[in-house]
Amino acid sequence: MLRMSSLFLRTLRDDPSDAEVASHRLLVRAGYVRRIAAGIYSWLPLGYITLRNIERVIREEMDRAGFQEVHFPALLPKEPYEQTNRWNEYGPELFRLQDRKGGEYLLGPTHEEMFTLMVKGEYSSYKDLPLSLYQIQTKYRDETRPRSGIIRGREFVMKDSYSFDLDDAGLEASYQKHREAYIKTFARLGLKYNIVSAMAGAMGGSKSEEFLAPCDTGEDTYVLCEKCGYAANVEAMVTIVPPGNPDGVPVLEVLNTPNTPTIDSLVAVLNENYGGGYTGADTLKNVMLVADTKAIAVLVPGDREVDLKRLQANLSGVQELRIFEEADFAQYPGLIKGYIGPQDAAQSGIRVLADPRIAPGTSWVTGANQRDRHARFVVNGRDFTPDEYVECAEVRAGDLCPTCSEPIVMDRAIEIAHIFQLGRKYAQALNLSVLDQNGKSQIVTMGSYGIGVSRAVAAIAEQTHDAIGLSWPVEIAPAKVHIVATGKEDNPFNVAEELANNLEKSGITVLLDDRRDASPGVKFKDAELIGIPVIVVVGKALEFGNVEVRVRRSGEKSEVSVADASTFISNVLIANS
């Protein structure tokens, strides 16, 4: 039993000045966490209990699925990470340090190497597979900008699992098993989420999905089709390719379009001088970028911007992308800013990437590569040919769903889990192989499955808080019942004490506010701020032999007799789980 009289807790009346998002603000005010440095937090008793409750739920579901828990150090030697080249690839985000002898170490940002080597050390036969191992460990990433309190820290707790299989079918099965275990886990954690298709990203691998918990303060934007349920990270959103019909399109015509360096100014001139009905969507924007020192041209419809994140996510092997600057234009005198078209790209040797909307056979108005000139009836496949199609135009609410063609909506969310099929990248690099039925050596294929554990505390706080405080789901609340004793007589305190004991005996955890010196107002405010799901007030109603039972989330209040209180409360808890 937790007692307010002795609990290591000081709630704050004012919002801390360095906290912006609700989860951060409330977790600090309610005395769950304290900031130590940017993106680094300490957990106080209430917060630590909550964090461990989340760990417990995750652990139970992982174990139930047959995965086995192991534990690795956070402090790791660099050698395995050199073998996979991540000592270099991970860049400045990796916390690196030296021991007294000058040996180089890192604080693990993720543990693929360790898991792979652990399995390699023990197993060497296909008969040992499939295998899934997991750990719950503190991870370290020197984020360029930690933000939003607990949501993006430099030190955080993560559950990561890895599956090991002989072949693709096995990997798919392990992947589905994890996916199902995650669905059960998040249901128990009381999180609302969407499973969206995602990019495998720099980790390599193929299939990848994210579990995104919708909330305004989330960092990820995703699209959702309310009709068919299609959901995708904006980076992974697939565009419907429009039909192209080049038949009957007149030959390319160069137009005189003075002072039209922008799409808006171009559309105005087109409508004035060259027939009406033109919109930005009829024009083709030729955006010049530099991809790792090489100039590239990117084609998108004139009414859309290039989404650099999407482009980068869909371009393999490009580390750095930036837009053209004056100095870059100076190196390509053939490129006239505001009047660029893809027609001459082949001879200039610049690689041309096109958004799928710029489909073969479609006809566009675009730059004529001469100052104050544009060209119309520019047909893809006839007048220019992109080197490659890549998803790169910005995604908008109302764009059409790739599976059912209904308009999609967009929302923000916190990424609470990411699962993907890693494939053989790490097994290959570290030579994890087993003998198959024919005695032949086979590289193992792996899956990787992470849950942000400390982040889940914040995500749940974000989704469940209200104007007056936190409001935890029953399963993870630091206690299930918060009993407030009021008044100056001994009686309410004795009754509260007895009720608390009864509940604890039946396995219901209690936070008892047994402070004799705090006013009722203070106790109520604290209870609401702390956010335990059921608040029981032992005070005035005792006159009639009753206590008051309040449901934190709904605000619903009932009076029940002291004798019936335990039973009533456990029913309320069940009803609210």
Place this chain on the structure above:
RNA sequence: CGGGGCGUAGCGUAGUGGCUAGCGCGCCUGCUUUGGGAGCAGGAGACCGGGAGUUCGAAUCUCCCCGCCCCGACCA
């Protein structure tokens, strides 16, 4: 790393060259109070982020450094 904001007691803050750095919350003592962040009285707590400088005099002005927050870039 670019842009913006900020650093004064545990928390929130006032104080733009001049007495002993002010207030609220919290904390301690006493009395009163006990159903919505109580009242009165007394008290403790601040190398004003750090360093250097300007000045008779610096929380306040100048320079450098450090740290924190927000937007962007970045981010299994």
